[in-house]
Amino acid sequence: MQEVTEQKKEYVPTIVAFCCNWCSYAGADLAGSSRLTYPANVKIIRVPCSCRVNPMFVLKAFQRGADGVILCGCHPGDCHYVTGNYYTRRRMSLLFSFLNYMGIEKERTRVEWVSAAEGAKFSAVMNDFAKKINELGENKRLQDLRVKEERDE
Amino acid sequence: MQRIGVFICWCGSNIAATVDVERVSEAIKSEPGVVFSANYQYMCSENGQQLLRNAIKEYHLTGVVVGSCSPRMHEATFRKAAEAEGLNPYMVEIANIREHCSWIHKDREEATEKAIILVRTAIAKVKLNAPLTAGESPVTKRALVIGGGIAGIQAALDIAEAGFEVDIVEKNPTIGGRMAQLDKTFPTLDCAACILTPKMVDCAQSDKIDILTYSEVEDVKGFVGNFKVKIRRKARFVDETKCTGCKICMDNCPSKKGLNEFNMNLNNRPAIYIPFAQAIPNVAVIDPEQCLKLKSGKCGLCQKKCGVGAIDYTMTDKIIEREYGAIVVATGFRPINIDKFNEYGYSENKDVITSLELERLMNAAGPTNGVLLRPSDNTHPKVITFIQCVGSRDLTDCGKPYCSKICCMYTAKHAMLIREKYPDTEVHVFYIDVRCPGKNYDEFYRRACEQYGVDYIKGMVGKVYNQNGKLMVQGSNLIENEQVTIPSDLVVLATAIEPEPSVRKIATLLTASIDTNNFLTEAHPKLKPVESPTAGVYLAGVCQGPKDIPETVSQASACAAKVIGLLVKDSLKTNPCVAQSDESMCNGCSQCANVCAYGAITYIDKEFRLGGGKTETRRVAYVNPAVCQGCGACTVTCPSGAMDLKGFASKQIMSEVEEICRK
Numbered sequence: 001m002q003e004v005t006e007q008k009k010e011y012v013p014t015i016v017a018f019c020c021n022w023c024s025y026a027g028a029d030l031a032g033s034s035r036l037t038y039p040a041n042v043k044i045i046r047v048p049c050s051c052r053v054n055p056m057f058v059l060k061a062f063q064r065g066a067d068g069v070i071l072c073g074c075h076p077g078d079c080h081y082v083t084g085n086y087y088t089r090r091r092m093s094l095l096f097s098f099l100n101y102m103g104i105e106k107e108r109t110r111v112e113w114v115s116a117a118e119g120a121k122f123s124a125v126m127n128d129f130a131k132k133i134n135e136l137g138e139n140k141r142l143q144d145l146r147v148k149e150e151r152d153e
Numbered sequence: 154m155q156r157i158g159v160f161i162c163w164c165g166s167n168i169a170a171t172v173d174v175e176r177v178s179e180a181i182k183s184e185p186g187v188v189f190s191a192n193y194q195y196m197c198s199e200n201g202q203q204l205l206r207n208a209i210k211e212y213h214l215t216g217v218v219v220g221s222c223s224p225r226m227h228e229a230t231f232r233k234a235a236e237a238e239g240l241n242p243y244m245v246e247i248a249n250i251r252e253h254c255s256w257i258h259k260d261r262e263e264a265t266e267k268a269i270i271l272v273r274t275a276i277a278k279v280k281l282n283a284p285l286t287a288g289e290s291p292v293t294k295r296a297l298v299i300g301g302g303i304a305g306i307q308a309a310l311d312i313a314e315a316g317f318e319v320d321i322v323e324k325n326p327t328i329g330g331r332m333a334q335l336d337k338t339f340p341t342l343d344c345a346a347c348i349l350t351p352k353m354v355d356c357a358q359s360d361k362i363d364i365l366t367y368s369e370v371e372d373v374k375g376f377v378g379n380f381k382v383k384i385r386r387k388a389r390f391v392d393e394t395k396c397t398g399c400k401i402c403m404d405n406c407p408s409k410k411g412l413n414e415f416n417m418n419l420n421n422r423p424a425i426y427i428p429f430a431q432a433i434p435n436v437a438v439i440d441p442e443q444c445l446k447l448k449s450g451k452c453g454l455c456q457k458k459c460g461v462g463a464i465d466y467t468m469t470d471k472i473i474e475r476e477y478g479a480i481v482v483a484t485g486f487r488p489i490n491i492d493k494f495n496e497y498g499y500s501e502n503k504d505v506i507t508s509l510e511l512e513r514l515m516n517a518a519g520p521t522n523g524v525l526l527r528p529s530d531n532t533h534p535k536v537i538t539f540i541q542c543v544g545s546r547d548l549t550d551c552g553k554p555y556c557s558k559i560c561c562m563y564t565a566k567h568a569m570l571i572r573e574k575y576p577d578t579e580v581h582v583f584y585i586d587v588r589c590p591g592k593n594y595d596e597f598y599r600r601a602c603e604q605y606g607v608d609y610i611k612g613m614v615g616k617v618y619n620q621n622g623k624l625m626v627q628g629s630n631l632i633e634n635e636q637v638t639i640p641s642d643l644v645v646l647a648t649a650i651e652p653e654p655s656v657r658k659i660a661t662l663l664t665a666s667i668d669t670n671n672f673l674t675e676a677h678p679k680l681k682p683v684e685s686p687t688a689g690v691y692l693a694g695v696c697q698g699p700k701d702i703p704e705t706v707s708q709a710s711a712c713a714a715k716v717i718g719l720l721v722k723d724s725l726k727t728n729p730c731v732a733q734s735d736e737s738m739c740n741g742c743s744q745c746a747n748v749c750a751y752g753a754i755t756y757i758d759k760e761f762r763l764g765g766g767k768t769e770t771r772r773v774a775y776v777n778p779a780v781c782q783g784c785g786a787c788t789v790t791c792p793s794g795a796m797d798l799k800g801f802a803s804k805q806i807m808s809e810v811e812e813i814c815r816k
Binding site for chain 1: 251253254271784786789803809813816
């Protein structure tokens with residue numbers, strides 16, 4: 001491992017994906033069982049519904065050095081909990097509209113609807129999002145410097 | 154001090170081929186709190202589970218992380234194993250290193266690194282897990298069947314047979330549904346009424362079944378085992394307990410302009426009517442749109458003539474409330490509206506009819522007493538052309554993308570019946586494909602072609618137009634590669650079927666999901682084909698997808714088996730991952746109750762000690778754990794941070810975020 005760091009490895013962004021248990025997590029499972037690849041830097045956190053995602057979780061991720069955060073839920077009208085994803089849509093569009101003021105590019109966040117049957121869509125969305133985050137590079141603005149120091153040590 | 158055990162599964166080579174499981178176990182060993190780390194070929198196997206159980210016992214584990222397939226697959230398995238060893242089942246977390254890692258990444262190095270992070274994330278979460286206990290809720294031992302067609306009838310009969318009470322709610326004045334309208338049924342050609350009406354009578358005679366016709370589900374509250382349902386009993390204007398079904402009122406009614414829905418509007422019926430001779434209940438109903446007494450106050454003939462005094466013009470809709478443990482949805486189908494298909498000229502030509510209309514024209518109890526006469530001039534048609542796939546497998550806005558499944562068979566049936574009854578009739582069928590899978594189905598279709606001389610033409614019809622009283626059917630014959638025009642006397646359209654539109658409202662009330670074609674979605678297309686994703690709700694018949702009578706009956710019986718399996722239980726375990734409010738932080742602002750889709754949150758006044766002997770009474774939120782479904786909408790809405798979700802607590806998710814971002 002040591003010689004790799006010495007070679008100054010190409011920067012690999014960190015992407016956090018929140019997936020609702022009923023649609024998107026199952027969609028991610030389907031992507032897996034269909035062997036549809038997407039970058040390994042996408043890491044999934046399972047939540048019961050996309051509406052469980054507090055805007056604080058998104059900000060926390062950025063503060064801790066995440067370079068992109070994506071939320072996936074059931075399609076509007078198909079939420080397992082009837083109306084959960086409508087709350088997600090509103091909350092996140094509000095949060096995202098503030099991000100530029102906070103020094104974070106809005107493009108580092110995204111909300112996508114992926115059903116349990118859309119393994120292909122899940123993989124396509126993650127590939128596309130990871131590509132975008134690669135273009136944007138490291139999230140330097142909101143990152144907690146203490147976290148960065150710890151990491152660089 | 155936490156004592157975590159970590160188990161990495163190879164899943165044969167499914168995980169081990171791309172993830173270096175040995176390295177993952179090794180890397181995890183040094184994580185704070187981890188006292189045991191191992192890997193095994195198949196964790197879900199008997200031996201794998203034993204490994205987990207032994208470790209719990211030997212190392213006194215307080216938490217378990219299994220790095221394996223998706224938690225949707227084996228979370229329950231490992232929780233059960235942990236519980237058997239006395240560890241709370243909710244102290245088990247799964248790191249999904251198969252579907253989310255080994256199966257999607259090809260690079261071994263990359264996949265192993267990711268697996269380590271995923272397992273570390275699960276460890277971070279499990280450290281904050283709290284033991285949870287599933288609550289219990291009682292089961293109301295009564296079932297509701299929505300829809301009284303063959304699906305609803307079969308489900309109700311089977312449930313009643315097992316000794317449970319069932320209510321059938323049917324929006325029409327009689328049960329029987331679409332099957333009651335049919336003449337003969339494929340592939341045996343026995344008459345629909347002969348096999349359906351005895352079942353209808355069985356329903357009426359069963360002391361376990363309560364038939365609520367002319368009624369609709371108005372509101373559904375509650376959850377599996379404890380549904381509270383409001384049912385609207387529409388005003389019938391006839392007392393069901395008094396009416397004897399003698400039909401004197403029908404003969405005397407002066408308003409005879411009402412369209413006979415049962416006969417697909419092909420003839421008329423009086424304002425007071427019984428839909429058909431074998432109706433159950435055999436009780437009249439007044440159509441308020443047609444009744445002179447109800448419209449203008451003048452008439453009242455039926456009331457004067459009724460020997461038992463059953464007519465009551467002052468009757469109003471009544472709402473009754475009942476409790477159920479399980480609900481079967483069997484709302485059925487209707488043929489789609491084909492007015493938009495200008496090419497077939499359905500709205501311009503009386504002699505272009507749908508298959509269901511033909512069904513009534515051939516039925517002995519139909520408007521023509523079973524004599525096939527064309528609607529325009531009541532003459533006997535000599536040339537009949539059938540057009541299949543009208544609106545089915547149609548990607549335009551007018552039609553439906555799916556195959557309606559029953560049309561190939563009923564068209565073969567119609568063609569065969571016509572050729573048998575009127576051998577001098579010429580019968581043509583335009584088809585795209587003939588799809589007849591099923592026991593004795595293909596043989597049936599071949600009989601139509603080979604023995605009954607039905608002329609099957611592969612090709613689509615472009616236009617139907619009227620020329621000097623003849624219906625010219627212009628289409629292509631793909632086999633002969635030519636354009637054909639068939640002068641016909643009657644054109645029958647095999648119309649696509651769609652779910653009864655009222656299913657949308659019912660799905661909303663039940664929070665059952667529905668697909669883009671309005672079919673109700675099953676919990677799993679292969680392994681849970683009769684369950685809806687909403688616990689306690691089951692699906693029977695065409696409301697779930699196109700199917701014929703044998704399939705519908707099978708599905709209805711399957712539903713009944715599921716319902717019986719639920720109703721025999723005295724209580725159910727509830728999901729313990731529900732919201733909980735911290736009373737000391739809650740300020741009673743009501744925001745959480747506003748976003749709750751289940752009405753699980755109420756407010757109570759609670760006394761708090763302030764110290765110095767003083768107390769204060771505050772209004773705080775209370776979550777009913779039996780009603781809460783655990784979505785977490787309230788947790789994000791709560792401005793004071795009092796609301797949290799057990800099993801998916803804010804702290805847990807935050808720690809997962811931190812762990813993923815740790816590099």
